[in-house]
Amino acid sequence: MTEPLHVLVWGTAHDGACAYFRGYMFDEPLRELGIEMRHISKVNFKADPEWADKPVIDAIRAGKLELDTSDLEWADVVVFRRYYNTAIKCKVGCGYLTQDASEATMHEHPVSMQDNITRDVWPAVRDHWDGAIIYETDDNHWCIQPWNGYYPDVLAERDLIADMTRRADLVTTSTPALADWYSRYNRRIRTIRNAIDPTLYVKDTPRPAGDKPRLVYYGSTARMRDYAGRYLTGSKADGGGYAFEAVQSRQRDLTRVFLGTNEGTEAWVGQYFDEQTPYIDSIAKFSKALANSHGDIGIAPLGGDDFDKCKSELHWLEYAISDMAVIAQRVQTGPGPYSVIRDGVDGLMVKGRQDWHDAVARLAKSKDLREQLAGAAKERVLAEYDYRQRAHEWADAFRWAAEHAGIGKRQLAAA
Numbered sequence: 001m002t003e004p005l006h007v008l009v010w011g012t013a014h015d016g017a018c019a020y021f022r023g024y025m026f027d028e029p030l031r032e033l034g035i036e037m038r039h040i041s042k043v044n045f046k047a048d049p050e051w052a053d054k055p056v057i058d059a060i061r062a063g064k065l066e067l068d069t070s071d072l073e074w075a076d077v078v079v080f081r082r083y084y085n086t087a088i089k090c091k092v093g094c095g096y097l098t099q100d101a102s103e104a105t106m107h108e109h110p111v112s113m114q115d116n117i118t119r120d121v122w123p124a125v126r127d128h129w130d131g132a133i134i135y136e137t138d139d140n141h142w143c144i145q146p147w148n149g150y151y152p153d154v155l156a157e158r159d160l161i162a163d164m165t166r167r168a169d170l171v172t173t174s175t176p177a178l179a180d181w182y183s184r185y186n187r188r189i190r191t192i193r194n195a196i197d198p199t200l201y202v203k204d205t206p207r208p209a210g211d212k213p214r215l216v217y218y219g220s221t222a223r224m225r226d227y228a229g230r231y232l233t234g235s236k237a238d239g240g241g242y243a244f245e246a247v248q249s250r251q252r253d254l255t256r257v258f259l260g261t262n263e264g265t266e267a268w269v270g271q272y273f274d275e276q277t278p279y280i281d282s283i284a285k286f287s288k289a290l291a292n293s294h295g296d297i298g299i300a301p302l303g304g305d306d307f308d309k310c311k312s313e314l315h316w317l318e319y320a321i322s323d324m325a326v327i328a329q330r331v332q333t334g335p336g337p338y339s340v341i342r343d344g345v346d347g348l349m350v351k352g353r354q355d356w357h358d359a360v361a362r363l364a365k366s367k368d369l370r371e372q373l374a375g376a377a378k379e380r381v382l383a384e385y386d387y388r389q390r391a392h393e394w395a396d397a398f399r400w401a402a403e404h405a406g407i408g409k410r411q412l413a414a415a
Contacts, residue, residue, distance in 0.1 A: 004036040007398050011084055011118055012018035018082060018138055019282045020312065021194050022174065035398055040071055043117055067121065076402045077132040078125065080164045083141060086119040087156035088112065097156045119160060126167045132405035135168035136398070138194070140310035147225055148307070149212045169408045170401040174312045177335060181310065188407070190397050194312045195390035198382060200287035201321045207294045210255060213364055215247060216295030216324060218259040218315070220279055221269060226301045226308075226329075228272060243327075246356035248272070249334035255366045257293050259286070291322045296370050297363045298324035298339060301356075304331055311337040316347060317385055320377035325370040326402035327359045346377035390412050 005346075007030075012019040027037045051059040065175040072078065089288040090096035092109040099119070104111045125133070141154045143162055154161075155297060165171060165185040172190050173179045179191045203366075208214075217227055228244035258273040260280070269276050277293070280286040300320030309331050316338055319326045328338035339348035348359045363370050 001032060003029075004034050005077065005398055005402055006075045007035055007037050007079060008071055009037065009039045009081065011077045011115065012041060012081060017283065019175075021196075022081070022136060022138055023079075023215065025195070025197060025387050026391045027395050029388045030395055030398075033391060033395040035395050038071060038074065039051070043067060043071070043121075054282070059267040061120075067117075072129065072131075075103075075131055075358065076405075077134060077398050079134045079136050080122075080168075081136050083154055083161050084118040084154055084155040085114040085157070085162065086116065087114065087153070088116075089114055089153075095152060097152055098331060099156070103276070105259060109294060120171045122160065122164070125251035126163070127409070131407065132169045132401035133408060134170050134401050135164045135186070136172045136174060137178065137182065138174035138379070140178055140307050140314060142181055142308070143306035145307050147222075147303075147307055148221055167408045167412060169404050169406065172397055175310055175337065177310045186408070188404075190393075192390065192393045193385070194314050194316050194317065194385040195385045195403070196314075196321055196381070197287075197387045199323055200284055201291040201295070201318070202288050203291040203322075205292045205294075208255075212253065212255045212295055213296040213367075213370065214257055215291070215299065215360075215364075216257045216259065216293050216319070217252045217273075217299050218290060218318075220260050221262040221265040223260065224269065224272075226303050227299075227304075241349075242353045242356040243299055243329075244272070244361040245353065247299070247359065250360050250364050253299075254360075257295065259289060259293060287318070290318055293322070295319065295322060295324040296367075296374075297360075298322070298326045299360075300326060300328040302329040302331070302337065309336050313337050313340050316341060317381050320346070322379045323374050323378060325363055326377060327356070327363065330355075341377075345373075346380050347373060 009023050012023060022038065026258055030037055047397040048059065048064040051064040086096040086110050088101065088104040090107065090109045092111060093114050096107055098104050107320050111175055141158065144151055144154045162185060168186055170188050170190065171182050171186045172192050173182055174192065176191050179189050183189050228241065249256065255275065256273045257275045258269055261269045261276045262279050266276065277289055280289055298315065300315040316326050316328055327350055328341055330336065330345055330349040330351040332351065338349060343349040346348055350356050350359045
């Protein structure tokens with residue numbers, strides 16, 4: 001019997017959407033394909049008892065604490081993902097970030113070490129590890145915008161992101177637009193589209209009373225920027241403000257539902273939506289909540305900057321599998337996240353004020369059109385985006401990387 005290929009995903013959180021849709025989701029089907037996955041959220045150490053109560057990073061640098069390398073020794077392929085919070089950060093939230101531990105001791109507020117291991121471990125893995133390295137991302141961190149809550153964190157890690165991307169034997173991304181950006185650092189790159197597990201989207205509650213079509217939008221409260229940003233923040237978002245305007249103009253014809261309200265923003269969200277659900281960390285619980293929102297229309301507006309253009313079609317996938325007709329943002333130039341949608345067949349693509357008004361009005365008025373678009377989208381998603389099907393692409397990428405282990409290191413040395 002052939003030994004399974006061992007793939008280690010370095011530093012990941014099970015409940016994170018990115019970690020799930022680009023990792024944990026595929027564990028079972030990959031096992032069936034001969035690939036064993038292991039995800040670690042923290043590393044283990046062999047400690048010197050005298051240093052047990054001292055900061056981990058100080059003990060490591062003093063040679064009094066050894067990293068347990070058994071996970072790396074087990075792996076044939078190690079996957080580094082997106083970015084790691086290796087900078088020391090102010091706990092109070094004043095925006096202070098530094099890589100200098102001695103400087104951090106002088107900061108006026110308490111600080112958090114965050115991930116104090118990855119940056120120290122990475123050079124040894126980069127230069128001396130014999131297995132394959134994959135760098136995986138589903139966001140364009142070169143174009144992250146100040147509106148994004150992770151903006152300062154990502155800026156502090158860009159040097160590490162660039163180094164991991166250049167050294168990787170293979171880079172994987174979720175969209176062609178992302179692949180184009182990251183190919184500036186590494187030409188060995190593959191696009192593996194997102195996928196979904198249809199069994200998670202279980203509709204097991206009765207539809208709420210009332211005969212109005214139900215319009216659904218989801219995300220954390222930060223995604224309200226894409227819905228209403230032009231009006232609420234003064235930004236010149238292309239689609240977001242128009243989505244807000246179109247939906248509000250039809251408010252007597254629609255029940256508006258938002259999923260993902262962050263604590264403390266309930267009153268604000270309640271100005272624009274008739275129903276709201278608190279933010280849900282668990283992917284399985286969120287998927288079920290989305291299905292049980294009983295949406296007829298799902299909307300996917302975007303502000304339209306370069307960060308947005310590299311997002312994936314995940315909103316369309318989840319709306320479609322939950323039986324909703326989708327209105328999605330068409331970006332001003334080039335392909336965007338929802339370019340996979342066949343306009344008028346399995347969704348409506350819109351750009352600008354009049355498009356948004358027309359699309360919302362058409363779907364609010366026509367049950368037949370809603371059902372036609374929703375049915376075609378669901379059929380296509382089941383045929384093309386099932387996670388078991390996508391697992392074969394991941395398996396092929398992992399095997400290719402294992403067969404070409406070290407190619408990134410050799411090419412960097414030759415450059």
